[in-house]
Structure formats: structure tokens, C-alpha cells
Amino acid sequence: MKLVLIRHGQSEWNLANLFTGWTDVDLTDHGAADAKHAGQALKQHGFHFDVAYTSYLKRAIKTLNYVLEETDSLWVPVHKSWKLNERHYGALQGLNKQKVAEKYGAEQVHIWRRSFDTAPPLLEKEDERYPGHEQKYKEIPEDEIPLGESLETTIKRVIPYWEEVIKPSVRAGKSVIIAAHGNSLRGLMKYLEDISDEDIVNVSIPTGVPLVYELDDNLEPVSKYFIDQEE
Numbered sequence: 001m002k003l004v005l006i007r008h009g010q011s012e013w014n015l016a017n018l019f020t021g022w023t024d025v026d027l028t029d030h031g032a033a034d035a036k037h038a039g040q041a042l043k044q045h046g047f048h049f050d051v052a053y054t055s056y057l058k059r060a061i062k063t064l065n066y067v068l069e070e071t072d073s074l075w076v077p078v079h080k081s082w083k084l085n086e087r088h089y090g091a092l093q094g095l096n097k098q099k100v101a102e103k104y105g106a107e108q109v110h111i112w113r114r115s116f117d118t119a120p121p122l123l124e125k126e127d128e129r130y131p132g133h134e135q136k137y138k139e140i141p142e143d144e145i146p147l148g149e150s151l152e153t154t155i156k157r158v159i160p161y162w163e164e165v166i167k168p169s170v171r172a173g174k175s176v177i178i179a180a181h182g183n184s185l186r187g188l189m190k191y192l193e194d195i196s197d198e199d200i201v202n203v204s205i206p207t208g209v210p211l212v213y214e215l216d217d218n219l220e221p222v223s224k225y226f227i228d229q230e231e
């Protein structure tokens with residue numbers, strides 16, 4: 001069985017080097033082109049999909065749509081969930097990564113960006129960036145609306161969604177693609193590959209490049225590879 005993961009193509013805030021998290025920024029033209037190339041590469045390698053999963057954020061949704069279009073799979077059911085959203089970056093959202101590094105030090109910024117269990121500074125509920133103010137998050141119980149997430153707390157929402165919703169589709173033999181984000185996908189990779197809390201610090205995922213897992217009958221990964229968009 002194969003499972004395809006793809007991080008969205010370059011977003012406006014990737015380009016501007018801003019902490020993004022749940023901020024719903026669009027793809028750049030470059031990001032849209034990356035997503036189309038990813039779809040073309042998947043098609044060349046014989047991929048087609050039966051079902052797709054993505055987040056509530058347009059950079060992932062649009063990336064998925066480009067991939068589905070290029071693989072003649074626009075018809076497939078698409079399931080969206082906030083549980084696949086990027087890690088919420090709390091009070092860092094909207095700040096420039098370089099400027100924050102100048103103020104707090106590169107090491108602190110690396111810890112905020114890549115550590116397993118360090119959360120960013122949290123938002124206040126009165127903050128306009130609080131997700132509870134947005135229509136699309138009205139379904140989330142108030143005590144589950146994040147004020148800022150570590151990778152560890154992101155995993156606590158991503159993995160139940162994988163186990164309860166996505167995994168049954170894979171187990172049923174469906175060809176599944178998940179279009180999501182750097183840190184929601186790092187959380188899933190950590191779980192699938194049993195990567196340690198220490199080693200996950202060194203894992204980053206490129207934008208707009210499909211990552212294929214080949215899974216055995218127990219859905220344990222037996223191999224993984226990126227599909228190069230230039231091929």
C-alpha cells in the first residue's frame with residue numbers, strides 16, 4: 001500500500017519569512033507552480049487517488065486541488081479537518097523569523113521551530129489572532145481551541161485523526177493523499193516512523209514535493225521516497 005503526503009507549495013508568508021501557523025495565507029505563484037509540478041510528477045509515476053485529506057487552510061487545499069487536477073483525480077472525495085492544520089504558532093504568528101532571532105537568539109528560535117515539546121508564547125483569547133473568532137473554527141470545543149501549540153500538542157490532534165479517519169481508508173485499500181503542513185506532517189512522520197523526540201528536531205519537510213510511504217499489511221512503513229518535481 002502507498003500513502004502520499006504533500007506539504008503545501010510556497011506560501012506568501014513562507015516567502016516573507018513570517019511565522020504562519022493558522023494564518024490563512026495564500027500560495028504564491030511559485031507555490032502554485034510547485035503544486036502543479038508535483039501533480040504532474042505523481043501522474044508520470046502512475047499515481048491516482050481514491051480519497052484525499054487536507055486542512056482548513058487554503059494553502060494546503062489549493063495545493064491538493066492542483067495535485068488532483070494534474071492526476072485526473074478532481075472527482076475524489078476530499079475530507080477537510082482543522083486537525084490537519086499547521087501547528088498553531090501562538091503569539092509568534094505574523095512576526096518575522098529573522099527579527100525574532102535577532103531579539104531572542106537563533107537558538108531560541110530553533111527551539112520554538114523544531115523542538116518536540118516547547119510551545120511558542122501563547123495568545124490571549126482577546127487577541128484578534130485567536131482562532132475562536134473565526135467562523136471556520138466554530139465547531140471546535142472552546143477547551144480544544146489552541147492558543148499556541150508545540151509539536152507534541154499538535155500530534156495530540158493529528159494522530160487521533162490519522163487513526164480514526166485516514167487509516168481506515170488506507171486499510172480498506174484506498175489510494176490516499178494527505179495535503180497538509182510542515183509540522184502537522186512532521187507529527188505524522190514521527191508517529192509512522194517512530195522517530196524519537198530528540199531526532200525529530202532535525203526533520204524538516206520541503207514545500208510542494210510529494211513524499212511516498214510504502215506500507216506493509218500492518219501499515220508500518222517499509223520504505224519512503226520523495227518524488228522529484230523535476231522528473
Ligand SMILES: O=C(O)[C@@H](CO)OP(=O)(O)O
Pocket residue numbers: 014018019020021022086089113182183
Ligand atoms: O511558519 C510556520 O507556520 C511554519 C511553516 O511554514 O514554519 P516553521 O515550522 O518552518 O517554523
